[in-house]
Amino acid sequence: MGKIWTQEDVRQLLVDTGKRAGLDCSHVPVEISSKMEKTMGSFLFREKSGMITPHAFRFAEVLLSGIYAESVVRNVIIHEYAHFYANVRDQENHMHDEVFKSTCVMLGIPDHTYFKELIPPVKKKGYILVCSQCGGKVAVRRKIDAVEKILRMKVSRCCHAKIGYREGVY
Ligand SMILES: [Zn+2]
Ligand SMILES: [Zn+2]
Incomplete structure (x- = not known):
């Protein structure tokens, strides 16, 4: 069993990462969802007339449930911060492009998107x-x-x- 993460733990890691990177995200709400099945995390934003406005960070409940190693969960959370950083700084949706990847390197996390593999099979x-x-x-x-x-x-x-x-x- 890994560590069980509270919403506050997640928020704290995002805030700390924001301080480290120099782009604050403490005003962006953190949501935990029991309905996410296809992704572990996402950074939600609105894109309107060339402006990107952060909306929320959202993470799957299962990600925080203690079944994953702490380092894996950290990587997922910081990955979503990297989306925030790249998109908000440049006011451009970088998705998983080279700018996004270099942001991951700067933040010290892997630049690939392996998170689909983390999804446990859903029992029905x-x-x-x-x-x-x-x-x-x-x-x-x-x-x-x-x-x-x-x-x-x-x-x-x-x-x-x-x-x-x-x-x-x-
Ligand atoms: Zn991503
Ligand atoms: Zn029989």
């Missing part, structure tokens, strides 16, 4: 099909239609018995 509800004779697992299906079809058409391979099912998360 489904159905576990079991042999009614021995209780052994026969198959899993996400959709009830598919379950009903198997129940109608098939018997278990292990005991040639009827197949039953229960709900499960996997």
Whole structure:
């Protein structure tokens, strides 16, 4: 288990990084989201008539939950600060271009975006099909239609018995 991060811990790291880099971000709200599934962090901003206005830093709840090493979490947080820094300083959306990458180097973090790999597989509800004779697992299906079809058409391979099912998360 890694360290569990509070919102205040995240804010503090962003503020410290801002001091170090010379571009303050303490006015930008920090949000924690339980709904982020595809990214670990993002820097949200508005772009209007050539002006970039910071809106928020947002991080996935799972990132802060203690399952990742502290250094990994720091890198993700500072990565989002780097977006803030490059975009706000230049009033230009640099995305992951060379300016952004040199900002990462300046901040002492890797300049690649590997954060997709950090996403744990999302468990979803489904159905576990079991042999009614021995209780052994026969198959899993996400959709009830598919379950009903198997129940109608098939018997278990292990005991040639009827197949039953229960709900499960996997
Ligand atoms: Zn990024
Ligand atoms: Zn069986």
